[in-house]
Amino acid sequence: MEVRARAPGKIILAGEHAVVHGSTALAASIDLYTYVSLGFPTPSDNDDTIKLHLHLKDVDLEFSWPVGRIKEVLPDLGSHTASSPSPCSLETIKAIAALVEEQNIPEAKIGLASGASTFLWLYTSIHGYKPAKAVVTSELPLGSGLGSSAAFCVASSAALLALSDSVTLDFSHQGWQMFGESELELVNKWAFEGEKIIHGKPSGIDNTVSTYGNTIKFRSGELTRIKTNMPLKMLITNTKVGRNTKALVASVSERTIRHPKAMALVFSAVDSISSELASIIESPVSDDLAITEKEEKLEELMEMNQGLLQCMGVSHASIETVLRTTLKYKLSSKLTGAGGGGCVLTLLPNLLSGTVVDKVIEELESSGFQCLIAGIGGGGMEISFSGSS
Ligand SMILES: Nc1ncnc2c1ncn2[C@@H]1O[C@H](COP(=O)(O)OP(=O)(O)OP(=O)(O)O)[C@@H](O)[C@H]1O
Ligand SMILES: C[C@@](O)(CCO)CC(=O)[O-]
Ligand SMILES: [Mg+2]
Structure with a gap:
């Protein structure tokens, strides 16, 4: 089974940066999305079925890690903590960065290393050392203020959780479907931990508006939905x-x-x-x-x-x-x-x-x-x- 997740970018109407220091900010989702497709290969003798593949399609970058290598470098992940997101430690970030470096990203695309590290961490935390193939595409300009990092973290977390045992979903549903409240909360928490790897000290506003959409007021981790009149x-x-x-x-x-x-x-x-x-x-x-x-x-x-x-x-x-x-x-x-x-x-x-x-x-x-x-x-x-x- 394959799942596709999409998460929107955002604009901040007021309050960026100050929100990191406890002020109120106002953000709204925009109708430009990042998409993450995820599937598990059927087991065979083929070498490719024992790897984790990540294809960042728009930027033409492909990563491929043998799952044995991931297990060797990250022996403490992989215990399937899908339902309880926790921060990525500094040592783990360093170990993951080394796994990403092994893939020799061209200098001009080095900014994407933090995105690849974040995906690898989210993947291993939620699915352990299972082989898989993920493809990412985005309608958002990357690194331009429209929340590409948050949309990437939210869409990745959503696709990973959709194929985990932690959420209950209607697999027969045709077309796009929303998660329930508790699943949305779980996606948002994982995405926030992912944003920390990319941003250092995010306020959480970007992943929250990408998860829930609409226009939101955000202060100290709390969101209030705004009805625009x-x-x-x-x-x-x-x-x-x-x-x-x-x-x-x-x-x-x-x-x-x-x-x-x-x-x-x-x-x-x-x-x-x-x-x-x-x-x-x-x-x-x-x-x-x-x-x-x-x-x-x-x-x-x-x-x-x-x-x-x-x-x-x-x-x-x-x-x-x-x-x-x-x-x-x-x-x-x-x-x-x-x-x-x-x-x-x-x-x-x-x-x-x-x-x-x-x-x-x-x-x-x-x-x-x-x-x-x-x-x-x-x-x-x-x-x-x-x-x-
Ligand atoms: N589609 C994607 N594929 C892989 N990595 C991505 C993708 N989108 C974002 N990223 C990661 O996020 C980084 C850009 O995040 P950054 O927070 O600097 O900008 P932004 O999120 O677009 O803007 P802002 O945070 O101001 O809204 C990229 O360098 C990359 O590491
Ligand atoms: C600059 C900032 O306030 C918004 C980035 O879109 C950072 C954050 O809130 O995490
Ligand atoms: Mg960002």
Whole structure:
């Protein structure tokens, strides 16, 4: 039997980085997914059936570990702890990194080593030393602020758990199906442990919004689902400047150690901005005028959040170029995700003409950026068994 899992990426409307330090943040899923297919080969004398294969299709990378080698390097995993996620120890991370290094990843793709390590750890923790084949594809740009690492961890955890004894599922169901509440919680916990390997110190917001979908408010590990009561359209601009969330999160923590009082005030201001933004989105609207008033408040809060992200040191010249360009069209923007490059969000007001949207996209793309408009606040992770789509 083969299972396919998909998990969405996300945008952060307010509160990135500050959320790592206990502030409120607001995030929504987007309709771009990472897919993980997983199957167990039928036993035969073929050498390939005693290996764990991982194929990262879009980036054209294949890994293949003999299960005996995994057992040799990781003798303490493999005790099938599927129902009780626990952190990966530092020694295990080092041992797994060595197994990944043995596969000789080309220098240009070395950033993917942490993704491969995370998969290997999740796999061995949940299924032990069983041979399998996993294929990963993604519609998300990797390392760009749209939560590719979380979507990868959530889709991997979901596919692995779907074929474990820890969840009860309807194998005859055709097409995509959702997990129940307790299974979602288990996926989210495993994905969070996976994110720790990639991010160092994640807040958990990215894996949570990828697991549950919708728009969520998140603070200190607690999620509150938000009911959006206004149309929200965002332009997403990818600066295509590569960056890495782990390093950016660490740089904000270092600044916080250097300037604890000032940074505490910055985080507290972000907390208020996220809470205000959530209550604006949630409050009912009666007409276009009310929507316009709400949009103006959202724009102002996004600009204030961007200012505070600059204070944290996570903006970038490419982000500033996007901000200046959108401002020419009287549109407000902020970075989304970890910053340092990556993606920028621009609010597209409800009454904004299509011509203006086309013009701003044309100008941004002529500067070498890539624009997209994604559906936001849709469903979370889902799975589908082979034979169904
Ligand atoms: N489809 C994938 N296959 C393998 N590894 C992946 C995949 N998607 C993400 N990763 C891993 O996640 C890393 C990127 O994660 P990172 O947290 O830096 O960016 P992001 O999640 O896209 O942005 P943000 O955290 O700001 O939302 C990649 O370098 C890789 O190790
Ligand atoms: C930068 C950050 O706040 C969001 C990354 O999408 C990190 C985190 O919350 O884990
Ligand atoms: Mg990430």
